[in-house]
Amino acid sequence: GAVVSQHPSWVICKSGTSVKIECRSLDFQATTMFWYRQFPKQSLMLMATSNEGSKATYEQGVEKDKFLINHASLTLSTLTVTSAHPEDSSFYICSALTRTSGIGTQYFGPGTRLLVL
Amino acid sequence: EDQVTQSPEALRLQEGESSSLNCSYTVSGLRGLFWYRQDPGKGPEFLFTLYSAGEEKEKERLKATLTKKESFLHITAPKPEDSATYLCAVRRGGADGLTFGKGTHLIIQP
Numbered sequence: 001g002a003v004v005s006q007h008p009s010w011v012i013c014k015s016g017t018s019v020k021i022e023c024r025s026l027d028f029q030a031t032t033m034f035w036y037r038q039f040p041k042q043s044l045m046l047m048a049t050s051n052e053g054s055k056a057t058y059e060q061g062v063e064k065d066k067f068l069i070n071h072a073s074l075t076l077s078t079l080t081v082t083s084a085h086p087e088d089s090s091f092y093i094c095s096a097l098t099r100t101s102g103i104g105t106q107y108f109g110p111g112t113r114l115l116v117l
Numbered sequence: 118e119d120q121v122t123q124s125p126e127a128l129r130l131q132e133g134e135s136s137s138l139n140c141s142y143t144v145s146g147l148r149g150l151f152w153y154r155q156d157p158g159k160g161p162e163f164l165f166t167l168y169s170a171g172e173e174k175e176k177e178r179l180k181a182t183l184t185k186k187e188s189f190l191h192i193t194a195p196k197p198e199d200s201a202t203y204l205c206a207v208r209r210g211g212a213d214g215l216t217f218g219k220g221t222h223l224i225i226q227p
Contacts, residue, residue, distance in 0.1 A: 004160075032213055043121075044161070044204070046214040059214070093160045097213060103149050103168075106215060108160035 001027050004096050006109035013084055014117055020080045021112045023094030029074035030096035034106060035067070038091040050077045084116045119144040123205050123218035130195060130225050138190040138221045140205030149208040150188050151215065152181050154201045161204055164190075195225045 003026040013019050023033055031052045036044040048069050049057040056069035066088075068080040077096075081088055091113050095106040120143045130136055142150065149168055153161035165174040167183040174181045178199065180191045190203055202222045206215040 002163075006160075034214060041219075043217040043219045044206075044215075046216070049214055095160075095215075103166075103208065104213070105163055105166060106151075106213075107163055108153070111158070111160045113158070 002098055002105070002107040003027050004094065004107050004109040006094055006112050008112060009110060010113050010115075012115045012117065015085050016083055018080055018082045019084055019114060020078055021092055021094075021114075023077045023079070023096070023109055025075045025096040025107075028096070028098055030098065031074060032097040033071060033077040034095045034097070035069065035077075035079050036093045036095065038093060038111075044093060081114065084114070086116045089114055089116045119207060119209055119216040121205055121207055121216055121218035123203075123221050125221060126219065127222040128224070130192075130223070132196060132225055132227050133194050135191070135193045135195070137192070138203055138223070140188040140190070140218055141186060142188070142205070142207050144207045144209060144216070146209065147207060150183055151206045151208070152179075152188070152190055153204040153206065155204055155220065156201050164203075192223070195223075197225045197227050199223065200225045 005024045007022045033050040035047045038044045047062045050069045050071040052071045058064045071077040093111040095108045097104045122141045124139045152164040155161045165181040170185045202220040204220045206217040
């Protein structure tokens with residue numbers, strides 16, 4: 001149980017284009033999902049918290065107009081990188097929160113590697 | 118500001134050679150300390166949650182312990198398939214997001 005998928009796993013795009021990444025919880029419902037970014041040999045950095053049916057909460061320094069998040073259902077959150085530039089190239093990982101015990105556990109997707117040329 | 122520091126950054130062991138990984142943390146209102154395993158190019162895989170000092174959790178060759186300032190991940194008689202990066206993360210009080218350490222890259226040689 002607690003499987004999270006992401007699509008696509010790889011994306012290469014030209015500078016200035018927009019890219020959408022999907023995050024799905026396959027066998028549970030998640031009112032809260034999270035988006036992280038990981039640069040090579042660096043830690044995962046929380047970008048934003050996505051709550052179903054409400055606006056996402058962004059971490060300090062993350063541009064909300066550049067990284068659009070939509071959490072339209074209890075199993076799907078999307079991250080759209082608008083007008084991507086080479087510095088946006090990174091490994092984007094989502095997680096979904098289950099609250100079956102205690103404070104809950106975040107289960108992570110397999111990640112999406114974005115390369116902007 | 119929350120801080121999570123993991124040591125060592127990298128560790129190379131022989132198969133069967135037990136060791137421990139360290140995670141030191143500074144966080145206001147700790148609401149959980151998490152251990153994850155991450156394989157190259159993959160998302161983190163959940164291992165343990167620890168809530169309070171003195172708590173211990175075990176899974177196969179891994180045991181996680183927690184004090185008020187740090188957590189240890191003990192690996193007993195490791196096998197090559199235990200090779201991965203092990204990540205420690207804390208959940209901040211009043212928020213659900215996780216703050217991660219940089220991880221310990223563990224290599225188990227046959």
